[in-house]
Structure formats: C-alpha cells, structure tokens
Amino acid sequence: AEGGAIGLVREGDIVEIDIPNRTVNVLVSDAEMAARRAEQDKLGWKPVHPRKRKVTTALKAYAALVTSAAKGAVRDTKAIDKLWN
Secondary structure: OOOOHHHHOOOOOOEEEEOOOOEEEEOOOHHHHHHHHHHHHHHOOOOOOOOOOOOOHHHHHHHHOEOOHHHOOOEOHHHHHHHHO
C-alpha cells in the first residue's frame, strides 16, 4: 500500500474519474483529507485481521516481477533482466 488517498475514501464521498487524463480524485477538501490522514495514521495502515489464503507459486512469481498498483501493476522487465543477468 502506498498510503494514498484511496485509503481515505468514505461512503458518500464523490469520486471523480477522469479517463483522458488518467486521474482519480476524491472531491473532499484538503483540510478534511488531512484530518482523515491524521486519524488513519494514529490507527495504523495495516489490516486489522490478515486474510488467510493460499498463495499459488504462479501468483508469488507474478508478485515478485510486478510494479505496485500505484505504478500500474505491470510486469517490470528490469526485474526480469536482473534474474537472468
């Protein structure tokens, strides 16, 4: 997790999706977002209860070679090259 604004969205917030400009914005004031961030920082950003699930070898391999969701969750060819060089 990147600690971005998506973790601060609450029910009822208006979310603006601008496809041509490839942006997603929460239409909440900067002051409100700062207050939410401070509140979440106090609580911590980790899940309260970790999910119990089996992660396949294929998914582990993908996870090792993919960028974060904030960077598009695409395969990182530089990471692949590092494995073979």
